[in-house]
Amino acid sequence: MKSRFDAGLRALSAALPAALAAAGATASGTAAHDQEIVRTVGAGFTGAFRALDLVVASPALLLPLGTRALRGGLASAFVAGICGALAFDLARDLARVVPGALDRVFGARARGGAADSRGGPGDSPRLLSAVAAAAVLTALLAPAWQAEAAAPGGAVTGAMLVLFALRIGTAELPSTPPSPAGASPGAWVQPALLVLGLAASYEPLVFLAALAALAPRAFVALRLAQRDKKLRWDRGAVLRGAAAFGLGLAPLALGVGLARRPPEIAVAAPMFTLVEESGARSLASFALAEVGGLLLIVCAGGAALALFAARARRAALPLVLVVGVGALAVRLHAASGPSRFSPAVLVGLLAAYVLGAAMLGALVLAIARARVPFAEASAALVVVLELVLPVRAIDETSTRRDARAPYASEIWNDVAWGSAPPASVVLVADRGTMRRIASTRATGQMRGDLVIVPAYDVQGREGRRALVAEPKLAPLYRDMALGIRPEELSLAELGRQRAVLATFDPRWDRALSRHLVPVGLSARFEPEPRGASERKKALDGFLPSKERLVRVTVAKKDAELAAATAALLRARAVGMAATGERDLLSRALDDLRAFAPDDAVGAMLVRRIVTTKGPIDVRDLTP
Numbered sequence: 001m002k003s004r005f006d007a008g009l010r011a012l013s014a015a016l017p018a019a020l021a022a023a024g025a026t027a028s029g030t031a032a033h034d035q036e037i038v039r040t041v042g043a044g045f046t047g048a049f050r051a052l053d054l055v056v057a058s059p060a061l062l063l064p065l066g067t068r069a070l071r072g073g074l075a076s077a078f079v080a081g082i083c084g085a086l087a088f089d090l091a092r093d094l095a096r097v098v099p100g101a102l103d104r105v106f107g108a109r110a111r112g113g114a115a116d117s118r119g120g121p122g123d124s125p126r127l128l129s130a131v132a133a134a135a136v137l138t139a140l141l142a143p144a145w146q147a148e149a150a151a152p153g154g155a156v157t158g159a160m161l162v163l164f165a166l167r168i169g170t171a172e173l174p175s176t177p178p179s180p181a182g183a184s185p186g187a188w189v190q191p192a193l194l195v196l197g198l199a200a201s202y203e204p205l206v207f208l209a210a211l212a213a214l215a216p217r218a219f220v221a222l223r224l225a226q227r228d229k230k231l232r233w234d235r236g237a238v239l240r241g242a243a244a245f246g247l248g249l250a251p252l253a254l255g256v257g258l259a260r261r262p263p264e265i266a267v268a269a270p271m272f273t274l275v276e277e278s279g280a281r282s283l284a285s286f287a288l289a290e291v292g293g294l295l296l297i298v299c300a301g302g303a304a305l306a307l308f309a310a311r312a313r314r315a316a317l318p319l320v321l322v323v324g325v326g327a328l329a330v331r332l333h334a335a336s337g338p339s340r341f342s343p344a345v346l347v348g349l350l351a352a353y354v355l356g357a358a359m360l361g362a363l364v365l366a367i368a369r370a371r372v373p374f375a376e377a378s379a380a381l382v383v384v385l386e387l388v389l390p391v392r393a394i395d396e397t398s399t400r401r402d403a404r405a406p407y408a409s410e411i412w413n414d415v416a417w418g419s420a421p422p423a424s425v426v427l428v429a430d431r432g433t434m435r436r437i438a439s440t441r442a443t444g445q446m447r448g449d450l451v452i453v454p455a456y457d458v459q460g461r462e463g464r465r466a467l468v469a470e471p472k473l474a475p476l477y478r479d480m481a482l483g484i485r486p487e488e489l490s491l492a493e494l495g496r497q498r499a500v501l502a503t504f505d506p507r508w509d510r511a512l513s514r515h516l517v518p519v520g521l522s523a524r525f526e527p528e529p530r531g532a533s534e535r536k537k538a539l540d541g542f543l544p545s546k547e548r549l550v551r552v553t554v555a556k557k558d559a560e561l562a563a564a565t566a567a568l569l570r571a572r573a574v575g576m577a578a579t580g581e582r583d584l585l586s587r588a589l590d591d592l593r594a595f596a597p598d599d600a601v602g603a604m605l606v607r608r609i610v611t612t613k614g615p616i617d618v619r620d621l622t623p
Helices: 004-024 031-040 052-061 068-106 125-140 143-149 156-169 189-202 204-227 235-248 250-260 283-290 293-308 310-331 343-369 375-386 388-402 408-417 431-442 461-469 471-481 488-497 532-554 559-579 582-595 600-611
Strands: 425-428 451-454 500-502 516-519 522-525
Touching: 004 068, 004 125, 004 143, 004 388, 031 052, 031 068, 031 408, 031 431, 031 559, 052 068, 052 156, 052 189, 052 250, 068 125, 068 143, 068 156, 068 293, 068 310, 068 343, 125 143, 125 343, 125 375, 125 388, 143 156, 143 343, 143 388, 156 189, 156 204, 156 310, 156 343, 189 204, 189 235, 189 250, 204 310, 204 343, 235 250, 283 293, 283 310, 293 310, 293 343, 310 343, 343 375, 375 388, 408 431, 408 532, 408 559, 425 431, 431 451, 431 559, 451 461, 461 471, 471 488, 488 500, 488 522, 516 532, 522 559, 532 559, 532 582, 559 582, 559 600, 582 600
Parallel strands: 425 451, 425 500
Antiparallel strands: 500 522, 516 522
C-alpha cells in the first residue's frame, strides 16, 4: 500500500509543473508554435498526425476564459501534470529497486528490507521518494518541458503516451504462471496495444519511443511463455488486441478527415510526414544546453547502475531505449529547442532524469548507511541540497520566458498588416508567412477584412475561397495556374478594385517591380508605376516599425519571429533590386540585415551592386 507521503509527492510532481505552465500560457502563443496553434484550435490541419492534440484540448476550448490559444495552453499544462505523476512513479520505483539489486550483486548484508522496493528501518524509503520527486521536477520545471507545457498543442501529449507505455513496460512481471483464479498472463497486452495505437496516430517517432518502452517486457513475456509452454494461438486474444490497436488509431482517422475538411484558413503541408524538421542542432550542444554537464554525468551514472544489476535492468532498459529514441530524434533534426521540442525529445529528456534518480538515490542511501554519527541526518541534508535542482530549473524557465517580449506576436501582426488599406487582397508567396497568418487568425488577432491568397497554391481551398470573395482575381489565377508570369494588366485591374499587397517574385517581369510601394512588411501594388521618391518615403516611414520589431524579435531573441520578418524583408530587397534603384536597395538591405545579418540573398545582392552596372538581375534568386 502506497504511503500518504508518496501520494503527496506524486501530487506535488503533478501540480508544480502544471501550475508553472499555466502561468506561462499566453493569449497569442508564440511564433514557434504557429503550426500547433492552428491545429489545436481547429482552424486547419497541417497533416494527419497529432489530431489527438485537438481531442485533448477540446474540453478546455469550451471554457469561457481568454482566447482559444490560452485555453489550449491550459490543456497542455494539465497534461504536463499527468506526466509528472507518471514520471514520479517511474523514478520512485527505480530509485528503490536499484540499491537492493546492487546489494544482491555485491553480497551486501540486507538492512531491514532495504533490498526490496518496500524499504525498511534505517534505509528511509521516504528519502528515496523525495529524491525521485526532485529528479522529476527538475526535468518538468526546466525550460524544455515548460516551453511545450504552456503552448497550445504542445508536445506533452505525445510524451504522455510514451510515459503510459513506460508504466506498462516496467510493471513487475510474474516469474511463474498465475493461478487459474489470477489475472490473465496477457492482461497487460491490450492496454499496451491501445497505447501503441494512440502513439502511432500521434507521430512516427512517438510510436517508436512507445515501442521501445514496451519491447523489453514483451520479450521477457514471450520467453516466460516459451519456458512454461504457454505460448499458443488464442484467436479471441488476437481479436481483442487488434480491436485495442484499431481504437488507438482512431485519432489518425480523425486527422485525415479534418485535414480534408475546408478549414478556416489553410496551411499547405504533406498529409503524412516522418519528422517535422526544425533546425539542425547537434546532440552534444542540445544535451549541454538543456541538461548540463554535471547532470549528464548523474543521468549516465544512474543508467549504468541500473543496467548493472539484473533485477533493476527490467525497469531501466525501457528508459534507456526511450532516451536512445530521443537522441535519434535530435539527430534527425526534430524540434530540439530552444523554443520548440518534439515529443520524442521531451520524453527522452525526462527518461534521462528518471535514470538520474537511481544515481542520486544510491548516493543518499550510501550516506545513510555509513557507520558514522548522524548518517541519516546527513542523508536528509543531501536530499535537501538536491531540492535546489528544481528551484534552479524554475529560475532558468523564468529567465527564458522573461527574455521574450510578452506581446511580440501582436506587435509583429500590427506592423505587418496593421497599415493595410481596408479589404485588401494579400498575395502570400511562401508557406512560412501563411503559417504566421493562419496562427494570428486562429487566435483572433488577424484582421478579418483582408482577403488572403496563397500565391503558391491558388487551386487550393483557401485560393478558391479568396476567388469567391473577389471575382476579379480570376485573370491572375489563370496566369498562376498556367505557370506563366502574371500580366501587368491583371494586377492593375485588381488594384483598381481593391488594394493589393504583395511581395515581388523574381520570376515576375521587371516592370511589375515599379508598381510596388512598401507598406508594413509587404508592398502595395499600385495600378500605375510609381517613382523612387514614393518608395523612399515609404522606407523612411518604416523606420519606427523596424525599431519596434528589432526590440521584440532580435533583442528578445525570438528566432521564429525574426525569421518571419526576414522572409518578407528579403522579398522586399529583391523587389528593390529589380527596380534598379540602388540607393533604395541599400536601404532595403539595411532593414534585412537587422533581422538576418548573414542572409545569403542579401550578400548576393550586395556583390551585384558592386560588380554590375545598370539593372540588377534577380531571376536566379527564386525562393
